[in-house]
Amino acid sequence: MDQEELGKLEARCIQEQPPACVAACPVHVDARAMAAAIAEGDFASAAKIFKKSVPFPGIISRVCDQPCQAVCKRGEAGGAVAVRALEKACLAWAEGGMESGFLPPGKDKRVAVAGGGLSGLTAAFDLAKKGYSVEVFEKEARLGGSLFRFSREQLPEEVIAADLKALEKVGVTIRLSVRAGEDISLESMCSDFDAVYLAPGQQPAGGLGLGLDAAGRWVIDPFTLGTTNPKVFAGGSVRRPPGKRSPIESIADGRRAAVSIDRFLQKVSLTASRSGEGPYETRLFTNTEGIEPLPATPMSAGAAGYSKEEAVLEAKRCIRCQCLECVKVCEYLNSFKSYPKKYIRQIYNNLSIVMGHRHANKLINSCSLCGLCEEVCPEDLNMGLVCKKAREIMVDQGRMPPSPHDFPIRDMLFSNSEKCALARRQPGTSACRYLFFPGCQLSASAPDHVKKTYGFLCEELEGGVGLMLRCCGAPAEWSGRAELFSDTFSDIVAQWQEMDRPQIILACSTCYEVFKTHLPQASVISLWEVLDSSALPDVLGEGAVRGRALAVHDACSTRHEKHIQESVRNILRRLGFQIEELPLAGERTECCGYGGLMFFANRELARNVIGRRIRQSEADYVAYCAMCRDYLASGGKKTYHLLDLLFGSPPDGDAQRKGPGYTLRRENRARLKNALLEELWGEKPIGMEKYEKIRLRISDELRELLERRQILDSDIQQVIDFAEQSGTKLRSSRTNHFLAHWKPAAVTYWVEYAAAEGEFIVYNAYSHRMEVKEGAGP
Amino acid sequence: MKQKDATPAESEWLCSKCGLPLEIGKVDVGYLGSVFPVDLYRCSQCGQVFVPEDIAQGKMAEVEKLLEDK
Ligand code: SF4
Ligand code: SF4
Ligand code: SF4
Numbered sequence: 001m002d003q004e005e006l007g008k009l010e011a012r013c014i015q016e017q018p019p020a021c022v023a024a025c026p027v028h029v030d031a032r033a034m035a036a037a038i039a040e041g042d043f044a045s046a047a048k049i050f051k052k053s054v055p056f057p058g059i060i061s062r063v064c065d066q067p068c069q070a071v072c073k074r075g076e077a078g079g080a081v082a083v084r085a086l087e088k089a090c091l092a093w094a095e096g097g098m099e100s101g102f103l104p105p106g107k108d109k110r111v112a113v114a115g116g117g118l119s120g121l122t123a124a125f126d127l128a129k130k131g132y133s134v135e136v137f138e139k140e141a142r143l144g145g146s147l148f149r150f151s152r153e154q155l156p157e158e159v160i161a162a163d164l165k166a167l168e169k170v171g172v173t174i175r176l177s178v179r180a181g182e183d184i185s186l187e188s189m190c191s192d193f194d195a196v197y198l199a200p201g202q203q204p205a206g207g208l209g210l211g212l213d214a215a216g217r218w219v220i221d222p223f224t225l226g227t228t229n230p231k232v233f234a235g236g237s238v239r240r241p242p243g244k245r246s247p248i249e250s251i252a253d254g255r256r257a258a259v260s261i262d263r264f265l266q267k268v269s270l271t272a273s274r275s276g277e278g279p280y281e282t283r284l285f286t287n288t289e290g291i292e293p294l295p296a297t298p299m300s301a302g303a304a305g306y307s308k309e310e311a312v313l314e315a316k317r318c319i320r321c322q323c324l325e326c327v328k329v330c331e332y333l334n335s336f337k338s339y340p341k342k343y344i345r346q347i348y349n350n351l352s353i354v355m356g357h358r359h360a361n362k363l364i365n366s367c368s369l370c371g372l373c374e375e376v377c378p379e380d381l382n383m384g385l386v387c388k389k390a391r392e393i394m395v396d397q398g399r400m401p402p403s404p405h406d407f408p409i410r411d412m413l414f415s416n417s418e419k420c421a422l423a424r425r426q427p428g429t430s431a432c433r434y435l436f437f438p439g440c441q442l443s444a445s446a447p448d449h450v451k452k453t454y455g456f457l458c459e460e461l462e463g464g465v466g467l468m469l470r471c472c473g474a475p476a477e478w479s480g481r482a483e484l485f486s487d488t489f490s491d492i493v494a495q496w497q498e499m500d501r502p503q504i505i506l507a508c509s510t511c512y513e514v515f516k517t518h519l520p521q522a523s524v525i526s527l528w529e530v531l532d533s534s535a536l537p538d539v540l541g542e543g544a545v546r547g548r549a550l551a552v553h554d555a556c557s558t559r560h561e562k563h564i565q566e567s568v569r570n571i572l573r574r575l576g577f578q579i580e581e582l583p584l585a586g587e588r589t590e591c592c593g594y595g596g597l598m599f600f601a602n603r604e605l606a607r608n609v610i611g612r613r614i615r616q617s618e619a620d621y622v623a624y625c626a627m628c629r630d631y632l633a634s635g636g637k638k639t640y641h642l643l644d645l646l647f648g649s650p651p652d653g654d655a656q657r658k659g660p661g662y663t664l665r666r667e668n669r670a671r672l673k674n675a676l677l678e679e680l681w682g683e684k685p686i687g688m689e690k691y692e693k694i695r696l697r698i699s700d701e702l703r704e705l706l707e708r709r710q711i712l713d714s715d716i717q718q719v720i721d722f723a724e725q726s727g728t729k730l731r732s733s734r735t736n737h738f739l740a741h742w743k744p745a746a747v748t749y750w751v752e753y754a755a756a757e758g759e760f761i762v763y764n765a766y767s768h769r770m771e772v773k774e775g776a777g778p
Numbered sequence: 779m780k781q782k783d784a785t786p787a788e789s790e791w792l793c794s795k796c797g798l799p800l801e802i803g804k805v806d807v808g809y810l811g812s813v814f815p816v817d818l819y820r821c822s823q824c825g826q827v828f829v830p831e832d833i834a835q836g837k838m839a840e841v842e843k844l845l846e847d848k
Contacts, residue, residue: 358847401846402810709835730791730800730828739791739828750829768834769842772818773806774827 003393006348009386012379013341014283019321021068021083023282026252029053031068031083035318038086038311046315047094050087055125055251056118056163059147061087062155063247067279073286073321078293081318082306085299089311103170107131109265112189114180115199117145118247119236121167122254123197123261128170130262135193136172139179143167145201146237146245153303181208190231195261198227199236199254210234224260224270225253231264233257252278285378286321326373326383329584331609332366332598333373333383340373340383347390351397358399364390365404366605369478369596370556375588384596391480402746403769404601405479407710410745411666415440415471416488419686420669422469423495426458427680432499433463436527437515439508440471442643444665445626446650447672449643450507452537453527454676456647457505460534466499468492469673472511478596489518496522505530507643509555509564509625510595528624528642532567538575541644542654544620546576550640551617553582553632554589555625562586568624568642575645580619594627610635620655630659661703663713691721695759702762711749711765718742719751720760737763748772791828793821800828807838810845 017023021031030049037046047057054060064084072080111127113120116138128134136143144160167174178184180200186208189196198208203218211219211228218227218234225235235253237245256277263270297314299306306314326340327333336343343363350360367387374382394400414420420443425432436457438450450469457465473488496504496519504519506512507527515524540546550572558564565586569579584590590613593599593606614621614637621639623629632639638655652660660668674685694717698706706712723729723740730739741750748771752764789800800819805827807816819828829838 356848361847401843403842403846727795728824728826729794730826731794732790733792733799734790738794741829748829750831750834764831766831766834768829768838770807770809770838772827772829773808774820774825 003348003351006344006351006386006389009381010341010344010348012381013323013339013344013377014285014379015323015339015341017282017284017323019284019286020071020073020282021081021321023284024067024071024279025053026067026246026248026279027053027255028276029068029083029087031081031086032318032320034090035081035083035086035315036320038090038315039318041308041312043090043093043308043311044095046086046090050090055122055166055254057087057091058159058163059118059155060084060248060251061091062159063147063150065246065248067246067248073288074294074317074319076288077291077319078317079296082296082314085306086311086315089306089308089314092305093308093311103129104131106133107265109133109194110135110192111195111197111261111265112137112193113197113199114189115145115197115201115236116140116143116174116176117199117201117236117250118147119250119254119257120145120197120199121164122251123199123235123258124172124254125167125170126255126258127261128167128172130258132262132265134172135175136167137175137178137180137184137189139177139200141177143174143176147247180204181206186210186229186232190229194231194265196232197225197254197257197261198232198234199238199250199257201237203238223274225257226260226270233260233264284321285323285325286319287323287325288319291319323378325376325378326381329376329588329590330373330383331612332368332602332605335366335605335608336363340381340386343383344386347386351390351393361394361401362602363387364394365401365601366598367596368556368591368593368598368609370591371559372556372584372588372590375559387596388478388480391478392482393480395480395482400480405475405481405597406746408475408597408600409479409481409484411662412440412471412473412475412488414666415443415669416491420469420666420673422467422673422676423499424681425466425499426464427682429464431464432466432502434461434505435466435468435496435499435502436505437468437472437507437511439506439511439626440469440669441626441630441665442507443469443669443672445630445659445668446641446643447668447675448650449641449647450672451676452647453507453643456537457530461530464502465505466502467676468495469669469676472508472514474510474514475597477514489514493519509557509561512561512564513557526561526564526567528564528567528571531646532570532574536571536574537646539646539648540575541640541649543638543649544577544640544645544655547578549578549580549619550622551580551582551619552585553592553613553621553623553628553639554585555623555628556589556591556595557625559587559589571642572622572645577622577645580617582613582616584616592623592625592628592631594631599631606631607635614639634658661707662710663706666712666714691717694720696720697756697759697761702764706765709765709767711767715744715747715749715767716751716753716762716765718744719749719765720753723751743771789819789828791819793824793826795826796821796823798823809842810848812845814841 019032022028034046034049051057066084068083069080074081111132111134113124113136116136124134124136181204213219220234225233227234235257236250294317297310346360350358364387369384371384443450473485476485503523554565593609599606614635624642629639629641640655677683719742722742737752737754739752747767749767753760753762801822802817803820804815805818806813
């Protein structure tokens with residue numbers, strides 16, 4: 001995907017397509033906007049919207065044959081919106097509404113219109129407004145043509161007269177009682193005028209010498225309304241089958257003819273970019289599921305039309321058709337207050353900026369890349385793919401801001417360092433049929449579960465189960481660092497090959513996705529599938545009660561892995577739990593806020609995502625990804641990890657446990673490796689760095705602050721180590737505390753501390769990325 | 779970063795190495811290729827600089843964000 005493809009994706013989002021009513025209306029009255037204004041009681045604006053699209057509003061609002069009705073989405077929930085009645089009401093109840101008559105300078109071209117019905121008059125009106133001098137020839141003694149077939153009650157003569165006044169205003173010349181073809185020949189019209197529009201209602205006998213089809217009817221190009229004579233255009237009821245008159249289509253024809261004639265007289269293409277004219281089918285999708293049916297508002301005054309109040313009620317039935325399917329389910333899309341078409345444009349611009357502010361960085365980095373949008377989008381647009389690609393481009397351009405992803409990337413590097421990473425065959429056997437890959441987050445959140453699960457697998461499975469502790473590289477991939485990812489992953493591949501290409505058992509669904517995508521030659525299986533097909537350990541976690549319902553939070557990376565989701569449910573059933581399905585589950589599951597590193601790029605959003613998710617059910621939740629569990633629990637929701645229900649709650653608490661902080665997560669991984677090295681392989685543990693032996697005393701309050709500031713104990717230890725070694729520190733004359741700083745890589749850390757009996761009391765710590773030039777000098 | 783932000787009335791901090799009180803001085807502060815001279819407390823002898831918490835978490839964080847999006 002390159003930047004050009006972004007443009008194509010932008011076009012896929014159909015949110016800006018017109019609603020069905022507008023597309024079906026031959027002159028595209030914006031019924032949605034009109035109804036919205038009426039619903040607000042703003043009849044004047046509604047009238048303006050209506051009049052913008054129609055030349056004779058009084059007439060149309062009484063006689064339109066409403067092709068919009070057949071397609072109105074409200075039709076699926078109680079009946080189509082009474083659009084014509086609303087048009088009439090907005091004219092009746094609009095106050096003020098002075099027409100502003102602005103005419104362009106006159107042109108020296110003359111147009112003849114034969115036929116004073118709706119179609120001819122519309123063409124005349126439109127052309128005169130463009131500055132042409134127009135003459136209308138009408139065979140009867142009055143204008144209006146077939147309008148007089150309507151009852152006086154439906155269409156009073158005063159309304160016709162009032163609307164037709166508009167023609168005078170734009171300076172149309174009217175010739176009554178002149179029959180085209182008899183009183184004035186087509187030839188003379190053609191020689192006296194520069195163009196002719198024939199809208200006679202019925203084709204005159206003989207066809208005025210124009211080309212005819214097999215049925216003896218004028219040959220009329222439906223797109224331009226051109227006839228076989230390039231100067232002559234024809235349309236209106238003459239184009240319709242007998243008895244199939246449509247006032248609104250007659251008007252649309254008049255309009256189409258006016259556009260053609262204008263182009264013809266300006267000597268420009270008759271056909272270029274005219275696709276939006278006339279009725280068409282919209283691509284807009286509008287979900288009517290869950291919309292409460294409401295019948296049309298009755299008219300208490302009968303033919304006189306809606307009262308103000310009734311009109312407002314009826315206008316409120318309009319569901320304001322739009323798509324926003326993705327925005328409804330995705331808090332991320334919702335939080336930036338627009339929709340993918342706009343977002344992709346912003347992202348496109350962001351990537352193209354050479355100099356100036358990149359407003360969309362946060363937009364690009366906040367998406368969880370979960371792919372739910374694609375599931376609900378009628379056009380299968382995946383904003384996650386767009387954001388991921390954009391991140392890769394930013395990294396490529398050297399324009400990815402460092403702060404959003406620096407911390408999780410360092411965490412990944414730590415997981416893959418000597419301190420935590422491990423790859424061994426099962427103790428006591430050289431065979432390695434399987435490889436258990438628990439993932440860096442399970443090792444960080446619940447190292448105990450890793451130990452127990454590995455023990456269980458070694459007992460259950462024949463043929464040797466190897467173990468690999470490390471991170472799969474997902475954070476690098478999510479952050480757009482393609483190169484870092486492939487470096488990381490190639491280490492894994494090399495070790496896997498060394499271990500004779502065992503089947504990989506994955507406890508984390510993100511790892512599963514990564515392996516499946518990037519190591520397709522390997523056989524991968526989820527831990528849950530393995531457990532589902534074996535006897536289950538069942539040391540129920542604290543507080544869990546068999547027979548109760550648990551709501552399953554599917555990890556977003558299992559969206560397309562139904563077999564994993566099924567295995568999880570089977571295991572729960574076998575353990576004796578009821579399963580409650582959340583409204584968004586299975587292939588429509590939501591991300592917990594960790595995916596795509598959302599939490600690191602946009603903490604507030606991630607908290608809202610968590611909040612929204614945990615409010616979806618009263619039941620306790622069960623997750624099968626360590627991060628999902630910790631994130632949901634961090635919002636205060638009792639959430640079990642599936643392993644809690646198999647091997648018991650981990651030592652740090654039941655389903656309510658918040659999960660360890662960043663420092664402890666790292667320590668857990670390092671300790672897990674050391675413990676396993678010693679216990680299972682009888683190897684020497686990895687030694688500690690000197691600074692790691694520095695003992696810190698940190699209050700709970702400060703701990704929380706450090707967590708928010710993403711400052712690890714090891715950062716603090718390094719600052720103190722440096723300060724105490726070098727003596728480079730400040731001392732407070734007030735408290736005698738020391739304040740020192742140290743910049744191990746990109747970030748400078750400051751620590752306020754005091755020494756106390758073999759340990760250091762930490763009072764505060766903060767950091768910045770800006771580099772401060774130090775050293776003696778002026 | 780204006781002088782006002784960087785300099786509370788006077789600093790309680792002394793340079794522990796040199797035993798001297800800190801003095802206001804111009805210090806170059808840079809990020810992503812941009813460099814600004816900023817008034818900060820520093821040791822007039824060894825040049826050790828003091829970046830107060832409110833500057834680090836406040837103004838500096840803002841400028842970092844700004845430069846990252848530039
Ligand atoms: S519900 Fe409203 S916007 Fe939708 S098609 Fe009907 S009138 Fe148009
Ligand atoms: S679901 Fe979203 S992306 Fe898809 S068409 Fe609708 S608004 Fe656009
Ligand atoms: S967070 Fe998920 S649903 Fe929302 S835009 Fe990103 S990929 Fe789509």
